[in-house]
Amino acid sequence: MQIYKYFIAILIMSFSVQFSFAQGCEDPGEGDGINMFGYIQPTYEYKFLGKDFGFTKDVDKSGFYFQRARLGVLGNIPYDFTYYFMMEFSPERGVGINDAFVTYNRFGPYFKVSLGLFKSPFSMEQLHACHKLYTIHRSKVVDELAGPIRDMGIMFLGGTGDKKLFGLKTKNIIGYQFAIMNGEGRNIADSDNRKSYIGRLTLHPFDFISLGTSYRYSNFPAAVASKTEDDYATRTGFDIKLEYKNFIATAEYIKGVDVGSYTTGGGCSGEPLEIHEGSVNRKGYYAMLLYKTPWNFEPVVKYESYDPNLDSDNDIQNSLIVGFNYFFNEWTRLQLNYYYNAEETGQVEHPNDMLLIQVQAIIK
Numbered sequence: 001m002q003i004y005k006y007f008i009a010i011l012i013m014s015f016s017v018q019f020s021f022a023q024g025c026e027d028p029g030e031g032d033g034i035n036m037f038g039y040i041q042p043t044y045e046y047k048f049l050g051k052d053f054g055f056t057k058d059v060d061k062s063g064f065y066f067q068r069a070r071l072g073v074l075g076n077i078p079y080d081f082t083y084y085f086m087m088e089f090s091p092e093r094g095v096g097i098n099d100a101f102v103t104y105n106r107f108g109p110y111f112k113v114s115l116g117l118f119k120s121p122f123s124m125e126q127l128h129a130c131h132k133l134y135t136i137h138r139s140k141v142v143d144e145l146a147g148p149i150r151d152m153g154i155m156f157l158g159g160t161g162d163k164k165l166f167g168l169k170t171k172n173i174i175g176y177q178f179a180i181m182n183g184e185g186r187n188i189a190d191s192d193n194r195k196s197y198i199g200r201l202t203l204h205p206f207d208f209i210s211l212g213t214s215y216r217y218s219n220f221p222a223a224v225a226s227k228t229e230d231d232y233a234t235r236t237g238f239d240i241k242l243e244y245k246n247f248i249a250t251a252e253y254i255k256g257v258d259v260g261s262y263t264t265g266g267g268c269s270g271e272p273l274e275i276h277e278g279s280v281n282r283k284g285y286y287a288m289l290l291y292k293t294p295w296n297f298e299p300v301v302k303y304e305s306y307d308p309n310l311d312s313d314n315d316i317q318n319s320l321i322v323g324f325n326y327f328f329n330e331w332t333r334l335q336l337n338y339y340y341n342a343e344e345t346g347q348v349e350h351p352n353d354m355l356l357i358q359v360q361a362i363i364k
Helices: 003-013 140-145
Strands: 033-048 061-077 081-088 096-107 111-119 150-159 174-181 196-206 209-220 231-244 247-259 261-264 274-277 280-291 297-307 317-327 332-343 353-363
Touching: 061 096, 096 150, 140 247, 140 280, 140 297, 150 196
Parallel strands: none
Antiparallel strands: 033 061, 033 353, 061 081, 081 096, 096 111, 111 150, 150 174, 174 196, 196 209, 209 231, 231 247, 247 261, 247 280, 261 274, 280 297, 297 317, 317 332, 332 353
16 A cells, blocks of 8 residues: 555644644753653552352452653753653553653754654544543543554654734644654564554644644554465544633544454553454544633543444443542642443443542652
């Protein structure tokens, strides 16, 4: 399949919400020298799993763990370069390098180049900084279809910055990101010459609305030894963000096509990444509404729907998440989320609701 066709498709179709000119959690700011940044997210999880088959034993599960525990350094290098290095120390995430990249920004904000390990430029929610997420976990569809979240590669990015276009007064009216990446995931060396191509453009015409779409094409060695053609996968995503006074509303839709093999898991939910033989078409979406009160309290409600196989019936996974964020100060936040999970099994609903409580402390 000709990659050039996908380059053209990327340029035509890609607009995206929440575009950032840097792919790290924080910006290095101005001035030379080292800036330290990090955060810890101790989390409590309770899973409502009901009783065993004899209806005599409670099989609910609960426990404490670190959702994330990260510490790193970032800064500017004279002249025209920035660096970003972040380590992950949570056993649940796997201790190791989380982000490590160098950016050349002589022509910024219009054009920059980053090289190293960073987030794949796909999906509004995936690019949202982990310590600023509105819910504790990212959406199921983002976990399953937007990743791998981080990968090795090179990215070209930029945008209009503060420049006004077409009489519009908003900042970053148009932005773009295009990356060529290994496609293997975080800290995994490329095993062959095949690559993933990910593109993203942004449109922010007015202060209250941002629109977007993302596209990804990847090919891999055939999972079945007898096959002579590579496996491949495509991802297409659309998203929107609305802000009015203290209300924030976001929504995102992603569709995935996998031919020859496909993966599941590997996202924020903690489910392990698995490779499966076979082809599959998948899709899903989420919609979220949040209100920022004057008392540092943010109630949030979110609805998710994910179909892991469009050719199968009664397998859609739906979740309603309700909760709140409370900010003790600008460095410390409490989050509470209750997940009401309902699968379309055609039978009695499976007990698998979940309560999550998380405290976040930012290290600066």
